[in-house]
Amino acid sequence: MAEIRKPIPVEEAISRVWQNRLEGDVEYVSIEGCDNRRIAEDIVASHPVPPFPKSPYDGFALRSADTHEANRNNPVTFEVVEHIGAGQVPVKHLHKGEAIRIMTGAKIPEGADCIAMFEVCQSYEQHNKAYMSIKRTMESGQNIIQEGSEVATGEKLIEQGTLINPGVKAVLATFGYSQVKVAKKPVIGIIATGTELLDVDEDLEPGKIRNSNAHMIASQIIRAGAEYKYFGKLADVLAASYDMITKALAEVDILITTGGVSVGDFDLMPAIYEKLGADVLFNKVAMRPGSVTTVAASGDKLLYGLSGNPSACYVGFELFARPIIQHSLRNPNVFLKRIRATLADDFPKPNPFTRFVRSYITYENGDVFTNLAGMDKSNVVTSLAHSTSLMVLPGGTRGFNAGDQVDVMLLDDQEGQCEFGFTENK
Amino acid sequence: MAEIRKPIPVEEAISRVWQNRLEGDVEYVSIEGCDNRRIAEDIVASHPVPPFPKSPYDGFALRSADTHEANRNNPVTFEVVEHIGAGQVPVKHLHKGEAIRIMTGAKIPEGADCIAMFEVCQSYEQHNKAYMSIKRTMESGQNIIQEGSEVATGEKLIEQGTLINPGVKAVLATFGYSQVKVAKKPVIGIIATGTELLDVDEDLEPGKIRNSNAHMIASQIIRAGAEYKYFGKLADVLAASYDMITKALAEVDILITTGGVSVGDFDLMPAIYEKLGADVLFNKVAMRPGSVTTVAASGDKLLYGLSGNPSACYVGFELFARPIIQHSLRNPNVFLKRIRATLADDFPKPNPFTRFVRSYITYENGDVFTNLAGMDKSNVVTSLAHSTSLMVLPGGTRGFNAGDQVDVMLLDDQEGQCEFGFTENK
Known part of the structure; x- marks a missing residue:
């Protein structure tokens, strides 16, 4: 009656899915709508x-050589020949004894080699001419942000696959990416199975639960980072279910069904x-949980x-579906970040x-702790709500005590890592 | 010329803004569109x-009392009187010597007080009747998930202000929230100032940079978690700028301008x-950075x-605007989570x-480390792209060495904390 299935190790299961990974497409989106997408090309300055x-x-641009005689008792005076704000282009070439009043961010005038801040200068007018004086020497290059000092042309700034956060968006704007090449979101179909399932807007009835x-x-x-398409609940007849699934498969990159994978009498998926x-x-x-998870490849x-x-459904998705989605999004770090805690x-x-335990992370004095979510009762759904991580407890172990170090996979982290296992500190 | 401004401590600045915090509205969204919104009511079972x-x-429901004579040499036989899947409601009341074939998730029939898994049973048919036998005793309640054992009616499951993640969404679905009451996103206006600014799709020209x-x-x-509205660049004439700002203010909850707040000659904001x-x-x-940040209250x-x-712009937003947005979103933990690293x-x-340093977090053997982002050059924009945290280095300190413990604010963490300062381990 009960078909005998041979369980394989988690790493082996991940490796089999990985061999069937999908390559993703790219698309262009306007910079306004690029947040939280993944860049599909290296961004080079x-x-x-x-x-x-x-x-x-804000200050005065001048020639440092002209200040060499200046000291507390000997102010050196300059004629202020121009006044430029940021975005205004200096017109004049600076000569000996001349200064140009300049605002933060403005281009350094030709001939000038330093900026004296307002705070160290005296300004005054005489005979309708503007002057400033300074009582200290300046050095060549002082208070000048040189061209290319932050980024040189050709420097690689952002790697393909990076998630677009506020800083990345600023880089894109700086370099004029009004249209941004991003990884296209793969479309993941969802079908629920189980005649016990009610829709969320239906009233409870005996023997049934909401989906x-x-x-x-x-x-x-x-x-x-992907897109979903919900196809509803599977009919409980094989022919109709088969039709629904083939139709759904044609519209998506990946199809996820929940339930119906056991060897129970009403489980149609096999x-x-x-x-x-x-x-x-x-x-x-x-x-545990999720031992009855199935993954199958049908064409591409x-x-x-x-x-x-x-x-089990939650863990199965994070372990086996999320890395495939990340790869399709060009994120090289396809696996959840795994740390010691x-x-x-x-x-x-x-x-x-191997057991994946719902948990959440806390920090104390530079140490990371992992706490069981919903320890006291088997309150599955509510504890998932409070989980920010999955503890990874290896098979063949006899339980753990507070104070032990364990592996933890971070659910909200967007960076990830390129290996499934915990390699960094082994 | 240069107006003298008196700097106030960061905590004092935050407290002044906090006294002018805005209360937010609520709205209903369908469960399909509720991801990453914040719940605006407590969710109670x-x-x-x-x-x-x-x-x-999957197994057989039966009366444990009927198994009391069973052992390896003495199988006890039951007649299988019904067959129910999940979602099907058992019709029969179980009597002595009867069993009901039952699938995972199905309701326990009246009269049954335990479930024997298929694996421990023998099934067979005889004279067109179904039978099963068992060679072990069962206890009352064995393999039964009792009504309310995960959640009792009236239990508070999710606090108002919680961010909707996959687990929270599952809770909402379980309890029939097809429409979800969430905090309305406050609308934040943005105006850029600076005649040096080009739009992202404009070509570079001398003295100008892209916005x-x-x-x-x-x-x-x-x-x-808020919504933005971009009003463009501020005209560099006071009257026109004033008009633009009053018009924008009428359309938003908060208005952010960037630039123009210094005491430079072209800075109009004061x-x-x-x-x-x-x-x-x-x-x-x-x-540092951000000493010239200004916050003003105009009406509400x-x-x-x-x-x-x-x-400076980045840090100013995270320190002074983000907590106000969080409060309006009903998140009680308005401040960025601050940990030791x-x-x-x-x-x-x-x-x-006090210095806020662009940085990113790494983990090693249960310890948290903070690393400088863009250490080697003053590559401001690119280092923001790689920052996941801000180090908080107190004023009056003479620098820090590798190995020192410092405070770090986490930029991507969605949980936050209710106090600005680092209180947990002081």
């Missing part, structure tokens, strides 16, 4: 920054994979059969298989 | 979870604040005059004033 030598202060997994997965897809002729990469993983599409259990609570359960 | 006692496995601050601030506004009759809360803060609106320097690099510059 097309001009120096600053593009001209400029003043960091929360589809909404949760949709949110995980958004967090991963039969559908067979009918599709899909290559089932695995249908059991040596992990991937089908994820995630568990109907919310927590100190366990804040006891976790006395033995782990015959 | 309107029914128990699970709403009925259910089976965690990157407006795009950067727009992105910071989005990251903070005169505009005066003409508006705005209450200037401060115009100089004892910090706040005006931020941020520096034209990208890095170990300095990975030397920072030899003395700090006469």
Whole structure:
């Protein structure tokens, strides 16, 4: 009756999915709408920054050589021959004994080699002419931000695959990217299975629960940077289900179903994979939760059969679907960032298989701690709401105590890492 | 000439802005569009979870009392009288010697008090009737997830102000929130000042640079969960500028200008604040960068005059505008999360004033490190692109060495904290 499935290690399951990863497309979006997208090309400086030598202060541009006699008792006087704000271009070439009044960010006039801040100068007018005097010597180059001192032409500034944050957007604006080449969001289909599922706007009825997994997965897809398409609930007849899934597959890059992957009498997914002729990469993983996770390849599409259990469904997505999405988004760091942290609570359960535990991170005096989310009861859904990380407890261990160091995968981190495992400090 | 401004401490500046904080509105959005919004009410369980006692496995529901004679040599046999999947409601009341075949998630039939997994049962048919037998005793309640064992009716599940992540969305779906009450996004106006500024799609010309601050601030506004409205560049004539600002103010909750707040000859903002009759809360803060940041209150609106320097502009927004936006979004933890971290690099510059240093976080063996972003050159914009945190170096210090512990504010963290300062481990 119950088909015997052979569980494979998590790393092996990830490797099998990875061999079937999808390449993503690119598109152009206006700079206004590029936030949180991933750049699809290296951004290289097309001009120096600053593009001209400029003043960091409001003050006077002058020739340092003219100040060499200046000291506290011997002010040196300059005639102020021009007055330029930022964005105004100096017209005059500065000569001996002349100064130009200049505002922050303005281009240094020809002939000048330093800026004296207002604070160290005396300004005055005489016979309708403007003058300034200074009681100290200046050095050549003093208070001048040289052309290219921040960025040289040709310097690589942003790597392909980088998430566009406020600083990246500023770089794009600086170099004139009014249209930004970004990775196109892959489209991930969602189908829920289970006759016990009600829609979110339906009233509860005996034996039924509302469909929360589809909404949760949709949110995980958004967090991963992709787009989702919800196809509704699977009919509980094989032929109709098969039709729905083939139709959905044609419209998406990846198709995720939740539930129906066990060996229960009403679980249709195995039969559908067979009918599709899909290559089932695995249908059991040596992990908790989520051991019945299935991933299958059908042509150039991937089908994820995630568990109907919310927590297993959540973990299955983060482990097996998120890296594929990241690759399609050109993020080289496809895996969740994995760090070491100190366990804040006891976790006395033995782990015959690798266990991914809902948890959240806290910081104290430079140390990172990981805390169990929803420790006291098996409040699955609520504890997912409070989780910011998944603890990774290796299989074959007999439980852990507060104070032990464990691996933790960060769920909200957008940087990630290029290896699944914890390699940095092994 | 140069107006003398008295710098106030950062904490005092924040406190003055805080006294002028804005209360936000709420709105309803469909559950499909609620990601990354903040919930505007406490979410309380309107029914128990699970709403009925259910089976965690595929197996047989039976009366544990009927197994008391069972052992390895004495299988006890039951007649299988019904077959129910998840979502199907058991019709029959179970009697002595009867079992009901039941799928994961299905409601426990009346009369049954335990579930025997398929794996421990033998099934067979005889004379067109279904039977199962078991060779072990079962206990009352075994393998039954009791009604309300995850969540009791009336339990508070999610606090007002919580950011909607995948787990929160699952909770909302579970309890039937097809429409979700969320904090309305405040609208933040942006105006750039500076005649040196080109639009992002304009070619460079002598003495001019492209406007990157407006795009950067727009992105910071989005990251903070608000909405932006860009009004363009300020005219460099007082009357026209005043008109533009009064018009913009009428359309937004908060108005941010970048540049024009110094005491330079072309800086119009001080005169505009005066003409508006705005209450200037401060115009100089004892910090680097961003000492010339101005915040003014005009009626129930706040005006931020941020520096034209990208890095100062960035820091000014995060310190003074972000907490006000968070409050309006009902997030009680309005301030950036501040943690202790170990300095990975030397920072030899003395700090006469509190200094906020662009940096990024790394983790190693359970410890948190903070690294200078763009250490080697004053590459302001690019280093902002790589920053995930701001180091907080107190004023009156003479520089820091690698290995020192310092405070760090996390820029991407969405949780925040309710006090500005670092209180946890002082």
